[in-house]
Amino acid sequence: MMNDIYEHAIKPMLPKKFDENEWFVIVVTIIVLTGIYYITMKNRHLLWTELISIFLFNLQLATLGDYFLAMPPYDFYDTVDRNSGELMDIFLQNIIYPGTVLFLMSFYNKKTTNKVLFILVSAAILGILEWIGIHLFHLFKYNTWKFYYSVAFYLLVMSLNVLFFDKLRKFLNSRLSNS
Template identity: 50%
Template sequence: MNFFERAYEILEPILPRKFDENEWFTIFITILVLSVFTYLHKRYNTLLTTEIIAILLFNLLYTTVGDYFLAMEPYDLYDTVDHDSGELMDILLQTIVYPFTLLILMNYYAEKSLNNLLYIMFGAGLLLGLEWVGTEFFNLFTYKKWKLWYSLIFYIPVMISNIFFYNKFHGYIKSQIRGN
């Protein structure tokens, strides 16, 4: 068995069953989210590198733990892309799309002085809208016992915890800068 055959054998369980609209959408949304963040960061440079890393790690943890508990046994409420668990495109969604979307939202939050309640509703609505588009038009999720409106119940605490986390972390960073 040569190197490529062995590599394929190892990767085969996480490769898409077929390369269709949900893989194209995942690639598109990954590029879009990274492009928007890069533009905002270069244009406004609102968040410090430490804040960017902290927000990304916080949301990477959030999405990984959330998907693990909700999409795996014993609950098994939904599937993502082509498999019932872990696929290559899941890696993009969990490590780039979801954390960077929240990073964009928090970048905008940090840039403007916004009403927390309205911003929580805006962010949760935006995340719900993105999920609806991904599910309705690109078969990104296959709901088993999950309903779309459950996601709103999930996204509201996501936004609350992100705003709380950002405010606390930002305050800590500012106090450290002032203390030096």
Template identity: 35%
Template sequence: MFIFPKHFDENEWFIIIIILLSSILFKLPKRFPASITILILLLSVAIPKVLDHSIAAISPYDFYRLNDSEKYEVFDLLLDGVYLPFGYLCVYFYDILLPRGVQIVLYILVWAIFAVFFEYINIKLGVFTYHGWKLIYSFPTYITIISLFLSFYECINYCYKKTKKTIEA
């Protein structure tokens, strides 16, 4: 059973606004087959969910709090929707730009900086409340996650193209 917040304030409004802005994703030209899109979106939610609930909510770590309450709220579930556009847009623009060599490093650094900035806004609006975690820890975390995420995309894209060629042959 989900608990509703006792006070409806900035963090809830922020989550709602980001989810509404995420609807813009449906207006973007389609770049990926449905199967790849679904995998990208699922991974965009799964990675932060696992990290948030393993280093944020579970003892002995308990480095930061999600939203207002120690209990799992409806807005903790809706927070998953905030992660969708980040992962999707990261892969979407990667697929458009097709960075190679040093450009990939720069691409990952730019997205990691953007992610830290976005997390900073989340902190200011009360979506995350730190007690033990520092924003500076997030930068190498994002570099690692974005690198793995793009590697995952490259792998599933390769497998999709290889399978498609096999089926067509």
């Protein structure tokens, strides 16, 4: 019974080989969690409602994006060691993707005056991080996906985040001013 659970439930989620891509995910997860701690506890410029909303919005984008783009029938790319979900994918989808965008949006709230420039720079940062993950740590394996698709996707994601944040901020400000 325990052997069946291990073989059919646990083993398929474990890395085939614990190598550079797992270490990369662990290190980046620690960095992102440190960044989240910094922007939520030490240098907060966003309301808790904004922080949670941005995080959940991007968690949803990451989950849906990977579900539709990395799974059949499209199967554009694979992450880490397997062509289906693996333990490290949990960290990628639930911490790294939404946490990195949350950090960028905190910067947007604090420093940005030019939305277009922010979107371009953020998409470039996300693209560079993906490029590092691919070429130095073998984090992704493109099947039919191309790197420039990722850049276009990041432009879309960051545009949606700016739009979402601006609408959320306007809504919250109207609620706060009415109370």
